[in-house]
Amino acid sequence: MSGGEAVSDSRSDEALLAAMALDDEAAALAFVRRYQRRVFGMAKAIVNNSALAEEVAQEALIRVWRHAPVYDARRGAVATWVLTITRNLAVDAVRLQRSIPAEPDELVALGLASREPDPAVRAEESVTTREIGSALRELPAEQRRALVLSAYYGLTASEIAVHESIPLGTAKTRIRAALQKVRAAVAAPGGLSPAAFTGGSDG
Amino acid sequence: MAEELGCALIRDELPEFALGVLSGPGREIVIDHLSNCSACSAEAEAMVRATDLLFRLAPEAxxxxxxxxxxxxxxxxxxxxxxxxxxxxxxxxxxxxxxxxxxxxxxxxxxxxxxxxxxxxxxxxxxAMRSAELASDGHDVGNVVVESGHPAWLFMTVDYGSWSGRVSCIVTMRGGSRMSVGSFMILDGYGGWAAPLPVPARMVTGARLEAASGKPLAHASLST
CATH class of the missing domain: 1.20.5 (Single alpha-helices involved in coiled-coils or other helix-helix interfaces)
Known part of the structure; x- marks a missing residue:
C-alpha cells in the first residue's frame, strides 16, 4: 500500500506514539501509514535492495512500536528518531555486504527528487526541505560528503577518515562545519544566507 | 579551567552525538556532561535540530x-x-x-x-529481608530486596519496557541522605543486580534507579 492516502489521522506524531505505548493498534496503523514511505525509502536508498529494505523497514517500525513508551522528545523530533533507527538497521544490514552502498551525492539527489509536494499539513515542511536541499548543494563537496556519510550512512568521524583517507581531525571539522552551515542556512531570516557558505576551509 | 577543557572536548564530539553515530562510553560521557552544562546542552540541542532538518531529505518510496x-x-x-x-x-x-x-x-x-x-x-x-516493588509512573517495573547482615545486601530485578542503558542505583537512608551504591546495565528492558551495602540494612528506606543522564527511572519505598 502506498503511504498515507487510505487513513488520515490528525493526531501529532507524539500523540500517536503515546497511544501506541498503550497498545492502540489504530494509532499504530496510522503511524505506520504516515511513516512507511520515508522508512522504506531510506532503507532502500541505503541497502539498494527491495527485499532487504522491506526487512529493515519492518524491523525499524516494530522497534518504534515496542519502544514508543520510552521515546524522549528532548532528544529530537519523532521523524529523526524513527529515521535514525531505520538508518542504523540499514547500515548494519549493508555492512555485511559492502562498505558504502551508494554515492552520497546520489542519495541527496534521490531524497530531493522523491519528496511528495502536497499534503497541506506538510506545506511548511516542504519549504524548509527545499532550503535544506539548497543548503546541502551549496556546501563544499567534501563537507557535503562527510555530512551525508555520517547522517545517512551512520559513519563516525573515524570511519569517514579511513574511507576518505583524511586525518581524523579533518573529518571532524568537515562534519561540524557542514552541520553548522545547514543550521545557519535554515535559521537565517528568509531562508538561506549566502554568508553561511563562505569560508569552506576544513582544517 | 578544567571545566572549560571538558567543554572543549565535549563540543568536539557534539556533531557525532547529534547525528546519532556516537555510541558506547563516548555517548555516555557526553550525556553526563550535558546534564550538568547548560551551555553545551544548548549547543547540542541546536545541532540535534539541524539533524532533524537533515533527515527531512531522506528519500521516500x-x-x-x-x-x-x-x-x-x-x-x-x-x-x-x-x-x-x-x-x-x-x-x-x-x-x-x-x-x-x-x-x-x-x-x-x-x-x-x-x-x-x-x-x-x-x-x-x-x-531479615525487606522487599518492595520498584515503581515507575505508578507501574510495577521490578523488585528490590534488602537483606540485613555483615555486610547487608541489596538485590534488584528490573523489567522496564524495552529500555536499554546503564542505570545507577541510589539508596535513600533515614534522615533523607542518599548514596550511590553502584550501576548496572538494563538490556531490552531487563536487568538483575546485587551489591553489598556500605550501611546497615535498617538504615535504608528506599532505592531508586537513575539513567546516566540523571533522569529518575523508578523508585521503591522500603518499610522500616
Missing part, C-alpha cells in the same frame, strides 16, 4: 504491496515471543529469589551455628 499486513503479523509474533520470554524470566527470577532465600537461610544457620559453637564473629540473630 512506496513499500511493496502487503507491507502493512506483514508488519502487523510480525508485531503479533513479537508480542507472543515477548510473552514467552517474560514467562521464562519470571520462572528464572523466582528461581534466583528462592536460591537467594535458601543461601541466606544457610548463612543465618551458619551464623547461629558459629554463635552456638563460640567460633567466628557473634551475630545478633537471623537475617
Amino acid at each position: 512506496d513499500p511493496p504491496p502487503g507491507f502493512e499486513v506483514r508488519l502487523l503479523e510480525r508485531h503479533e509474533q513479537s508480542l507472543r515471543s515477548r510473552a514467552a520470554r517474560n514467562r521464562r524470566d519470571g520462572r528464572r527470577v523466582r528461581t534466583v529469589l528462592a536460591a537467594t532465600a535458601a543461601a541466606l537461610a544457610l548463612l543465618a544457620g551458619v551464623g547461629i551455628g558459629m554463635l552456638v559453637s563460640g567460633t567466628g564473629p557473634s551475630r545478633s540473630g537471623a537475617v
Whole structure:
C-alpha cells in the first residue's frame, strides 16, 4: 500500500506514539501509514535492495512500536528518531555486504527528487526541505560528503577518515562545519544566507 | 579551567552525538556532561535540530504491496515471543529469589551455628529481608530486596519496557541522605543486580534507579 492516502489521522506524531505505548493498534496503523514511505525509502536508498529494505523497514517500525513508551522528545523530533533507527538497521544490514552502498551525492539527489509536494499539513515542511536541499548543494563537496556519510550512512568521524583517507581531525571539522552551515542556512531570516557558505576551509 | 577543557572536548564530539553515530562510553560521557552544562546542552540541542532538518531529505518510496499486513503479523509474533520470554524470566527470577532465600537461610544457620559453637564473629540473630516493588509512573517495573547482615545486601530485578542503558542505583537512608551504591546495565528492558551495602540494612528506606543522564527511572519505598 502506498503511504498515507487510505487513513488520515490528525493526531501529532507524539500523540500517536503515546497511544501506541498503550497498545492502540489504530494509532499504530496510522503511524505506520504516515511513516512507511520515508522508512522504506531510506532503507532502500541505503541497502539498494527491495527485499532487504522491506526487512529493515519492518524491523525499524516494530522497534518504534515496542519502544514508543520510552521515546524522549528532548532528544529530537519523532521523524529523526524513527529515521535514525531505520538508518542504523540499514547500515548494519549493508555492512555485511559492502562498505558504502551508494554515492552520497546520489542519495541527496534521490531524497530531493522523491519528496511528495502536497499534503497541506506538510506545506511548511516542504519549504524548509527545499532550503535544506539548497543548503546541502551549496556546501563544499567534501563537507557535503562527510555530512551525508555520517547522517545517512551512520559513519563516525573515524570511519569517514579511513574511507576518505583524511586525518581524523579533518573529518571532524568537515562534519561540524557542514552541520553548522545547514543550521545557519535554515535559521537565517528568509531562508538561506549566502554568508553561511563562505569560508569552506576544513582544517 | 578544567571545566572549560571538558567543554572543549565535549563540543568536539557534539556533531557525532547529534547525528546519532556516537555510541558506547563516548555517548555516555557526553550525556553526563550535558546534564550538568547548560551551555553545551544548548549547543547540542541546536545541532540535534539541524539533524532533524537533515533527515527531512531522506528519500521516500512506496513499500511493496502487503507491507502493512506483514508488519502487523510480525508485531503479533513479537508480542507472543515477548510473552514467552517474560514467562521464562519470571520462572528464572523466582528461581534466583528462592536460591537467594535458601543461601541466606544457610548463612543465618551458619551464623547461629558459629554463635552456638563460640567460633567466628557473634551475630545478633537471623537475617531479615525487606522487599518492595520498584515503581515507575505508578507501574510495577521490578523488585528490590534488602537483606540485613555483615555486610547487608541489596538485590534488584528490573523489567522496564524495552529500555536499554546503564542505570545507577541510589539508596535513600533515614534522615533523607542518599548514596550511590553502584550501576548496572538494563538490556531490552531487563536487568538483575546485587551489591553489598556500605550501611546497615535498617538504615535504608528506599532505592531508586537513575539513567546516566540523571533522569529518575523508578523508585521503591522500603518499610522500616
